[in-house]
Amino acid sequence: MSASNQSYDPVEVSILKPDEVDRMRAQALQAIAAAANLEELKRARLDHMADRSPLALANREIGALPPAARADAGKRVGAARKAVAQALQDRQAELEEERDRNALAQEAVDVTLPWDRAPRGARHPVTTMQERMTDVFVSMGFEVAEGPEVDAEWFNFDALNIPLDHPARSMQDTFWIAGQDGPDGSNQSGQSGQSGQSGQSGQSGMVLRTHTSPVQIRALLSRPLPVYVVSAGRTFRSDEFDATHSPVFHQMEGLAVDEGITMADLRGAIEAFVRGMFGEGLRTRFRPSYFPFTEPSAEVDMECFACRGASTDTGGRSCRTCDSAGWIELGGCGMVNPRVLVACGIDPDRYSGWAFGLGVERTLMFRHGVADMHDMVEGDVRFTLPFGMEI
Secondary structure, eight states: OOOOOTTOOGGGOGGGSHHHHHHHHHHHHHHHHHOOSHHHHHHHHHHHHSTTSHHHHHHHHGGGSOHHHHHHHHHHHHHHHHHHHHHHHHHHHHHHHHHHHHHHHHTOOOTTSOSSOOOOOOOOHHHHHHHHHHHHHHTTTOEEOOOOSEEEHHHHTGGGTOOTTOGGGSTTTOOEEEOOBOTTSSBOOOOTTOOSOOSSTTEEEEEEOSSSHHHHHHHHHHSOSSEEEEEEEEEEOOOOOSSSOOSEEEEEEEEEEETTOOHHHHHHHHHHHHHHHHOTTOOEEEEEEEETTEEEEEEEEEEOTTTTTGGGSTTOOOOTTTTTSSEEEEEEEEEEOHHHHHHTTOOTTTOEEEEEEEEHHHHHHHHHTOOOTHHHHSOOHHHHGGGTTOO
16 A cells, blocks of 8 residues: 555546546446356456455555545545445345246246155066966966975975985085084974984074975975965075076976876876966977976976977077077976875875976066066166066
8 A cells, every 4th residue: 555645636546536436336337237147246246346356456545645635535436336235235136036036946846746646666577477377277276385485404305305415405506594503413403304414514404495395395294185286486596696597586386186196187287387378379398307306207398489389490580589499498397206295194005296396587588588687686667667567
């Protein structure tokens, strides 16, 4: 700031000349009016009202004027600064009102709209497929049976004629439930009639069921003969999770035990299932196989419902559903092994039966063209919604 000078002519201080003060005020008012939003208005305030702004610097020069000239210069600069401050305040209010108005318009909520129209999603296709497969056998007079997912080793292996050294009992294939040995050093399962030998040191004799066959054993033990049951549910095996395998999957199994049951009855039930699921006119075939709990045993194939075997003809178009083999594998089946009947207290000389097992995910994959098992378990509604709300 310049020192006071009693003989200094104020008209010679250019920054305090009336025209210069008016110019600075006009420049400030123009910048304020041009501010399109609060951020631009903030920059205008810093340029024209801050400590280093032109009017602030002019205000400092007033002290350098003679006492007689200070009052007039102070009035001019003060009036200019007051006008700029008022313009800032008015423009601030305008921009804030505009901001709030835009926010209300963009975030408006119509409170009169119905509140209960949230989309309900869709039933999972695995659940729908499982129930549809079960319904086919229920329509033939079968009953639905259920059982626990954590079951005793006796139900899961021993009663089904699976020997102690069978690979399925290893920890590489089966999820065992950890437990404590009994006081005599043997594993305690809590089930009467169990072998008491889990084959896994320190295990409790309890497993996550590897198939739904334990439900068949429980049905034979708890229901009067004859028994016609179908069971479906989750099963567990120590598999890697990839496009075609999962450690948690679903199976459906059927069991019929009565007097005079033959393999022909099994063939008829399988053909009725294929008709109910895929339509008329599809052939089925049995291929010899081996399962500990059935004798004789077979793998069941059905004619491809997409190409009906035409893709195997010379020059025919390829079929993605059956890989141009003409047949699709459904699952395993066979006559109930007499040892299984004996384990359940049933006379194998009087009664016979058949059983089968089908994979629910596998049926869903080739019936609807699902290529990746990940889609079934990741919970993405974009996968489930196209299957709809079938009940």
